[in-house]
Amino acid sequence: MLTQQFLADLQAAWQTHGRAALHQVAVENPGLFLQIMAKLVQVHRVEVGHPGDFQSAMNRAELLDRVGERVGEQGREMFERFMAD
Secondary structure, eight states: OHHHHHHHHHHHHHHHHHHHHHHHHHHHOHHHHHHHHHHHHHHHHHHHOSTTTTTTOOSHHHHHHHHHHHHHHHHHHHHHHHHHO
């Protein structure tokens, strides 16, 4: 699926350049940095769902199971790696 491949590529790019790229944009163009953060907050809200949807998760495994139900096993694995980092 194109979306899964894009997210995998995005994660690979983040692993290589993520922190350095964020720092560079924040220093060189703080306005753009804030725009990026605002867009991510909007997307995060849409992708995750409504506030409190995951509040009743009792532990990490249950939370990961719920993520997997919503985005599939590959998305769950990517989220698990993200949490570990």
